Amino acid sequence: MTYRLLHLADLHLDRPFAQMGCHGELARRRRQGLRDALLRAGEAAQEHDCDAVTIAGDLFEHERAGAGTAQFLVETFAAWQPMRVLLAPGNHDPLVPGSLYLRARWPANVHLFEGASLEPFELAAGLTVWGLGHHEPAWTGNPLEGGLGSDRSGRRARGRDGIHLALFHGAETGSRPAGKGVHGPFAAAEIRERGYALALCGHYHARRIDLGARLVYPGSPEPLAFDESEPRGPVVVEITERGEIRCAALETNRWHARIVQCPMDGVTSLTGTVDRVSAEVLTATAGLPLERTTLRVDLVGTVPPNLGVDLFDCESAVRDAIGVAAIRIRDLTTNETDLETLAQEGTTRGAFVRVALAELTAADSPAAKSVLSDALRYGLEAFAGGEVGLR
């Protein structure tokens, strides 16, 4: 008999979205969007006739998740009965005292992996899911240590029958994105070595289905950062009687995120800036529902010294102009004036550039460099006679 399960992870319920330029009602819509994503996952599981749903951690964010979230999860999971729900807590929802996992009264179809090392749960005859839960927000142990392929003393051993799946929240070290935290690091090769047919993982927000390495990261069902573009959604895993495994990724996300590069060459005014940004955004988001799209626009290129762009005003203007849900603009442009030439001037402006460059060179922290860089930019804008644009 073929067994199907739906795997998802990194839902991050109750996540703040201020860093994506969402606040107030928009942020609440985004959080509701995360709950909707879970409901859609359940619907998808039922549509695909799945027997179980596996969730590999970061289901919610412990610091902000409240009773309402617990109630929502309990009711949602209860509505999925008789479908089983297997929960493996991650680094954002660890099994610490006061955790929702420990406070909620879970329905009978929910199984919570509470052990700090992999422990078995027989999902069906001949099909065992090994899972664990993080017990601290910064756990750095190897999740594959213990469990299948190890005896009680931790030494590796073999000899178990049936199909074994691993379910945990961890960082596969071979494909860790830059800047991503190392929580539960493991090597992909260990999955096969220890005898697991597939590792159902969570932590990385980008989808990765690698049956060669026996590894599945479904990614976050909705974009949580500007660089998390679609398609996004859970993964349906099908296990045949003969042990064959097939995976099918679903596209269920309702929200979209983009990073847009906007060249500013030739722009000489705030109006021109708004027009240029709007045009670039419209091009980049063609076909997307703008009311559910969040964007980051990076202004690049060289601009004249008298072009002072107030980023806040620009964001508001672009948002009003094209109706995008949220937009953040970063000014990465460079002044077309040659600073070295300016620094050779005997004028006050030349002296100012020299002073600013000297302080920039002497600055020892990124924050101080940022302040001085902006101070230089503001000063040159002021000397150029234009309005000083606040960055």
Place this chain on the structure above:
Amino acid sequence: MRLERLEVTGFGRLRQRRFDFGERITVVLGPNESGKSTLHRAIRAALYGLEAGGPGHPRDRSDWARWLPWSSGRFGLTLTYRLDGGQRLRVAQTFDRDRVQAQVQELGGGDVTQQYRVGRTVCPGRFHLGVDEAVFCAAAWLGEEGLQLSSTEAAPQQAGHLREALERLVDAGAEGTTAAEATKKLADALQRVGSERRVTSPLGVAIAQARRLEGEIEVAERRLAAFAGEEARLRELEVEARLSAETALAAQRDWIRGRIAQLNAQEVEMRMAAGEAAELSQALEAEAAYAAFPAGNEALVIALGGELNQAARAAAEAEARWTAVQEPLAALRRRRAEISAGLQAMPASSPIGERETAAVSALRRRVEVSAAIAHRDEEMAATARGEALRREIAVTGLGDVDPRELEAAVPLVTRARTAGGRARGALSVLAAVAVLGGAATGALAATGRQWPAVLLGCGCLLVVAALASFAVVTFRIRSRARSELAARLPGMDLSTASLERLEATLPAARSLHAESRQQATLVEVHRAEQMRARGELEAAVDSCLALAREAGLVAPARPPAGCRVEVLLETADAALTSVDEAVRLSARHRELETEDARLADRETQYAEMGQEAGRDRATARALEGRIRIATAAAGLDAGLPPLEVVAAFRDACGHRHEYDRLAAALAEARRRQRLGGSDLETLTHQRTELAADLRRRGGDPEETVGDITTDAAGLARLEREAMAAQEKAATAASAIQTLGARIEGLTGSLPSLADLEDERLTVTAARDRALHQQEALQRAIVMIETAGRDVHGRLAPRLAASVSERLALLTGDRYSEANVDMDHFAIALASADRDQLVPLDLVSHGTRDQVALLLRLALCEVLGDAGESMPLLLDEPLASADPRRGRGLLEFLAQLAATNQVVVTTSDPGLAATLVGLGDPASTAVIDLGTGDEEPSPDIAAPAAPVDRAPVRVPRPPARGLREG
């Protein structure tokens, strides 16, 4: 720098034209739209290139488009100029649409284009003059408005404009803003950012909101924590209720199991009790004979039996001991009789003890020592030795001589013998010398050698004389020694042979005399010692006699005085021997008395043994009597020995006790039979009901459970436990209901921490951004102010110095010095006629024009760093000036041309003629654009000779290198 020639291929309206410039002054004359300004612009384009548009700046609106040749053709020009150092360069700029290029050629040298390239633009002016195009335009390229000469504004406004222009030039070049304006713009931006105190500003709002949200989040977190605590409490209560219910159920199950087990045990007990009662009845009948046996005296009889047994054993042992000591007792009594006889046989005397024994020993040693000394014969030996020595002395022949004279004679004998020997030796040598000398002398004389013979003879005589003198002296010494010896040893032979013997004998005689004196001394000592020892011996004898008398003995008589030593010794020995005997007898008496006392003690002990045997026998007999009395009522055989009576009594008592125990057991068995109060059928019914109840509570009656409580106390305890657990479960259920309702009510009203967190992140991001902007703007302001102070502080004095140097020369010392305000370049002049500085707006128009022009030149020098003199390009400078003021300025320009080349455009031929007239004809050129002829028109041709005019002092250019750094 001196411009020499400009060749225009095409630039604006000019096409295919060549212009040669005067060394000092060039007047470009022509009507409006004849190309005067184009010429100036062409020079600038040659030095700095031409702006041709770029990103955000369309080409068709650039300078390139403006100065496109009016007619089709090439777009470009070539400028030839000479530097102050003599180097000549030619710059060729081509601005064609499809080919923009430039080349700088050093005349007489090679291509130096790359030296003057900045990016894609070739701008030799920037390198030679040290200033960029903007500064060049502002300082050296002056249009009509440049000097404000024709302005109708009031003087203060003109001065203000000049100051502002200067400040702008110093701060940011001609196209920028002043530092003050830049600071103002930054301050405006800072205003837009706001501050914490301005609560309506973005920063103030953000900070206030952030604080509010911090508080709200803190409250929300507290509420959520409290809610989580309530939830945890609810979970605990649920667990507690479940555990209590389970505990109650377990206790109930245990109680039922215990009750069932109790019924089982009761049935077994009933069956066992019936069997036991039957058995006990039979046994009781077997012991019925002893039912009336008087077992009341059992303890007494057993105790008496034990005592009798012990007393009989003690009596037997005492009797055995008494029998064993009979023989030693008889021997003891015999010995005591012997001792008594011995003591009676001993004479009665006073007891003598250890003191007398010690005294006898001491006196014996004392007598022996004294006797040994008194018996010595050393005196006689010493006397005999003395006699022998005297005889040996007599043998030496010196027996009569006093030993003291012998001591003195020894050196005299030696001296007499030595002197005699020496005298004889001297005479022998003398004789030999005389004989041999005489013989030799004779021989020499005989051989005819007179002088050697005389000399030898004289020598021999001298030697003989000396030897003779020595012999005489030694003979005299020997004679004196002999005389003294004769006096000390009268009668002694003093011949030489005697003296030799005497010398050999004298030491032996001296030692013999010494030994003889020593022997005499020894004889005296021995004699005194013997006398003292005899005295001691006599005293010891007296002591011995006294001791014998003290011991009560009869002492011998004391020997007479002067008796022999042996007599004294015999007396002392007799006295001491009698004392020794008395001591021995006294010791024997004491030994016998001691032994008798010890034997008397032992005899007493033996007698006590006999008495003890008698007492034990009496005790045993008494106990036998008491036993018979105690057992008299038992009906036992009176002929039995007492101990057997006791054994028979105990056996009978055992049977009586067994009878009693069986009777009690029978009663107990019968009681157990009656105790259940019900029959077996009832028990079975009860057990069935309990099993059903156990099943209802989840238990299995067939299950084997260890440690089942069956006693009543245990079952009661289980019952209490079950009730307590039930009450606890009920309490927990009630609390769960209450708490659950409260939690359900709270769930909907809890704050959303995520919403608050989102809002806080937004606000804090806005706050941080504003703070960042604020800091950056403040830093920019501070840096601009710092830079401004620095630049103004350094430039103002240098500008003042530069202006002052030319000012005094050009105004004929009317104004000797210029002062430039450091902050805003307000200019004041020091006048020879006034004590205080005169502000620029109070001086005459002409002076103001001159100062303005000088300031521009000074700025070029200060801001530039190349050290080249800058050509001045003036476009219609006197278009609206009154003649007097125009004349003054022209004179000033003519003088200034000594240091800086002047290129002036004008449409006024008169003005041109005036300027040409003021200049040096050899260094003045006129370019007439109106005719297209480059030769000066006849009206304004440069004079062949200098016009008559006031002598001009040509100022020296100010010192170079004033530019900062």
